[in-house]
Amino acid sequence: MSGIHIISEKELRSLVKLDLEIVESVKVGFSELEKGNATVPPIMMIPVPEKSGEVDIKSAYIKGLDRLAVKVASGFFENSKLDLPSGSGLMLVLSSETGFLKAVLLDNGYLTHVRTGAAGSIAAEYLAPETVENVGVIGSGLQARYQMQGLFLKRKFSTIRMFSLDSDEVRDEYVRDLEKELGVKVIKAGSVEEVVKESSVVVTTTPARTGYINSEWLHSGLHITAMGSDTEVKQELYSSVFAKADIVSCDLKSQCFRLGELRSAVEDGVLSLDSPVVELGEFINKKNPGRTSDKQITVCDLTGVGVQDTMISLTAYDLALKNGIGTLLG
Amino acid sequence: MSGIHIISEKELRSLVKLDLEIVESVKVGFSELEKGNATVPPIMMIPVPEKSGEVDIKSAYIKGLDRLAVKVASGFFENSKLDLPSGSGLMLVLSSETGFLKAVLLDNGYLTHVRTGAAGSIAAEYLAPETVENVGVIGSGLQARYQMQGLFLKRKFSTIRMFSLDSDEVRDEYVRDLEKELGVKVIKAGSVEEVVKESSVVVTTTPARTGYINSEWLHSGLHITAMGSDTEVKQELYSSVFAKADIVSCDLKSQCFRLGELRSAVEDGVLSLDSPVVELGEFINKKNPGRTSDKQITVCDLTGVGVQDTMISLTAYDLALKNGIGTLLG
Numbered sequence: 307m308s309g310i311h312i313i314s315e316k317e318l319r320s321l322v323k324l325d326l327e328i329v330e331s332v333k334v335g336f337s338e339l340e341k342g343n344a345t346v347p348p349i350m351m352i353p354v355p356e357k358s359g360e361v362d363i364k365s366a367y368i369k370g371l372d373r374l375a376v377k378v379a380s381g382f383f384e385n386s387k388l389d390l391p392s393g394s395g396l397m398l399v400l401s402s403e404t405g406f407l408k409a410v411l412l413d414n415g416y417l418t419h420v421r422t423g424a425a426g427s428i429a430a431e432y433l434a435p436e437t438v439e440n441v442g443v444i445g446s447g448l449q450a451r452y453q454m455q456g457l458f459l460k461r462k463f464s465t466i467r468m469f470s471l472d473s474d475e476v477r478d479e480y481v482r483d484l485e486k487e488l489g490v491k492v493i494k495a496g497s498v499e500e501v502v503k504e505s506s507v508v509v510t511t512t513p514a515r516t517g518y519i520n521s522e523w524l525h526s527g528l529h530i531t532a533m534g535s536d537t538e539v540k541q542e543l544y545s546s547v548f549a550k551a552d553i554v555s556c557d558l559k560s561q562c563f564r565l566g567e568l569r570s571a572v573e574d575g576v577l578s579l580d581s582p583v584v585e586l587g588e589f590i591n592k593k594n595p596g597r598t599s600d601k602q603i604t605v606c607d608l609t610g611v612g613v614q615d616t617m618i619s620l621t622a623y624d625l626a627l628k629n630g631i632g633t634l635l636g
Numbered sequence: 637m638s639g640i641h642i643i644s645e646k647e648l649r650s651l652v653k654l655d656l657e658i659v660e661s662v663k664v665g666f667s668e669l670e671k672g673n674a675t676v677p678p679i680m681m682i683p684v685p686e687k688s689g690e691v692d693i694k695s696a697y698i699k700g701l702d703r704l705a706v707k708v709a710s711g712f713f714e715n716s717k718l719d720l721p722s723g724s725g726l727m728l729v730l731s732s733e734t735g736f737l738k739a740v741l742l743d744n745g746y747l748t749h750v751r752t753g754a755a756g757s758i759a760a761e762y763l764a765p766e767t768v769e770n771v772g773v774i775g776s777g778l779q780a781r782y783q784m785q786g787l788f789l790k791r792k793f794s795t796i797r798m799f800s801l802d803s804d805e806v807r808d809e810y811v812r813d814l815e816k817e818l819g820v821k822v823i824k825a826g827s828v829e830e831v832v833k834e835s836s837v838v839v840t841t842t843p844a845r846t847g848y849i850n851s852e853w854l855h856s857g858l859h860i861t862a863m864g865s866d867t868e869v870k871q872e873l874y875s876s877v878f879a880k881a882d883i884v885s886c887d888l889k890s891q892c893f894r895l896g897e898l899r900s901a902v903e904d905g906v907l908s909l910d911s912p913v914v915e916l917g918e919f920i921n922k923k924n925p926g927r928t929s930d931k932q933i934t935v936c937d938l939t940g941v942g943v944q945d946t947m948i949s950l951t952a953y954d955l956a957l958k959n960g961i962g963t964l965l966g
Contacts, residue, residue, distance in 0.1 A: 314965065347680050350677050352675060354732050357732070357734075361695070361697075361706070361735060363706065367682050367683070369686070376693065376708055378706055378737075380735025395735075395737070398726070400691060400710060404687075404689075404715050405691060405724050406720075406724050407708075407726055633965075635963075
């Protein structure tokens with residue numbers, strides 16, 4: 307029982323996939339958060355402006371669980387000059403009974419990608435129309451992949467329309483990979499407008515700093531998940547989108563009003579801190595029914611919450627223990 | 637150059653000692669902090685009240701250094717029921733150029749003990765009288781040891797008076813160990829009053845929640861370092877001690893006014909946020925001379941600052957690299 311498990315990225319990738327089991331474990335995190343059983347301290351940010359970098363630390367303690375996780379995630383946006391990925395990181399699993407370190411998950415950001423995809427999947431479960439043929443995604447990076455995978459777990463769509471400012475090469479790879487992985491048609495759209503107008507569900511996955519989803523393009527039955535904004539300076543949706551939404555939801559209000567799309571919506575006077583905004587946990591705990599008609603326009607703002615990190619870390623660690631994977635030190 | 641170094645507690649204990657070299661490296665941290673070159677985010681605290689526990693995360697980025705550290709430290713005060721130490725933890729070394737993880741220092745709190753002893757040593761360097769024969773310590777735990785070791789690096793005293801509420805066994809062990817280690821006489825004092833009245837330097841190292849150092853016992857030439865309080869509810873010095881002090885100093889004002897002795901002194905109206913309080917970095921950077929007469933009464937309040945953790949982590953990691961110590965993963 308003692309000793310510290312070191313689990314490599316390769317091992318974690320073999321153990322953890324974005325599947326319904328993982329989505330269920332992340333739902334437990336949001337459910338406990340909504341019940342008031344989770345302590346989520348404010349995100350700790352260590353800016354390194356000289357390298358356009360930032361180290362963010364997230365954590366959550368969920369009452370009744372015998373372990374908690376601490377995540378250290380880096381984003382250094384000059385890494386591309388060195389041909390390195392901008393993101394990296396690890397998760398630590400600590401006993402919540404003794405405080406002792408149990409495991410170091412050297413996931414290099416992988417578990418964050420998966421738990422973020424899982425949050426998108428949860429949003430779709432409660433807010434996407436029941437039947438979905440055409441979906442859209444803005445961006446063609448890693449989250450553009452995970453979000454479509456997470457969505458596919460809940461809605462068996464047949465076509466993805468993707469718009470992205472990435473290179474032809476990156477976009478072609480996206481088309482090839484997603485067509486193969488999900489067995490769907492992937493279309494390179496000519497504009498954001500085309501994506502929004504032709505899709506029942508749109509997921510925005512960019513680090514944009516000004517809105518680019520125009521409320522004039524919204525249509526009956528549309529659901530939008532915006533997962534790109536996680537700092538005070540990012541924004542993907544024009545505030546007017548919120549004025550047209552029948553349901554506004556998010557992962558954690560206190561975070562989204564500070565770091566997400568809700569921030570700019572408040573700044574522009576479209577929302578206030580008292581506006582009815584539904585957290586994912588309220589859907590999960592059946593305190594809010596989510597979408598009740600195929601005509602509603604719904605929006606979900608995701609910033610990423612420590613409970614997701616704690617839940618995916620504990621699940622990954624349990625899988626490692628069960629499968630005898632990892633290196634035991636000490 | 638790539639890969640992640642895992643360095644065990646045993647390896648770290650063999651590499652890092654509380655010596656003048658380590659004290660100098662911690663001084664660099666305080667010096668840069670004072671110059672405005674360090675970013676020290678507020679401490680992240682994850683309370684686990686069910687187990688009288690808390691996980692604290694500290695960090696600091698020092699401009700010009702190519703790495704930074706993140707420390708995760710736990711204190712779980714019901715561990716004694718399980719015959720386990722209350723404290724544990726680890727430090728992470730990240731590149732401040734790419735954000736990538738460089739090393740995991742599984743120090744289990746050891747480096748924190750050393751860097752805390754180093755801060756006491758720095759306080760003594762600038763505030764203890766030049767010649768010191770008799771010193772005192774309140775408490776007989778680990779910091780009661782490290783603080784006396786740190787003090788001995790700067791002042792070659794001959795006698796320690798120790799008062800502690802610990803068991804006879806723990807106190808006897810303290811006497812035996814410190815006499816052997818430092819070659820000084822260690823006396824079990826009968827009261828805090830005796831310790832204060834008979835000593836030129838007193839270090840308080842307890843988790844007390846109400847003051848126990850009475851200002852009536854203070855005498856000309858006394859220096860007190862109070863390192864026990866690091867939360868809103870702890871206190872070792874009665875506020876009246878500050879009223880009698882000629883120099884009030886601390887490691888980081890913003891922290892000490894929130895978590896240290898300065899907090900209770902402000903609450904009691906003895907100090908205000910504008911009172912002249914000197915940070916350790918001001919002594920190191922020669923912006924304040926420290927003690928200028930053998931008659932002054934001086935106090936230093938230590939809460940522990942992320943720059944100490946970053947400096948000791950980088951020093952430990954460099955020593956490990958230089959000596960080829962640690963396990964390289966990936």
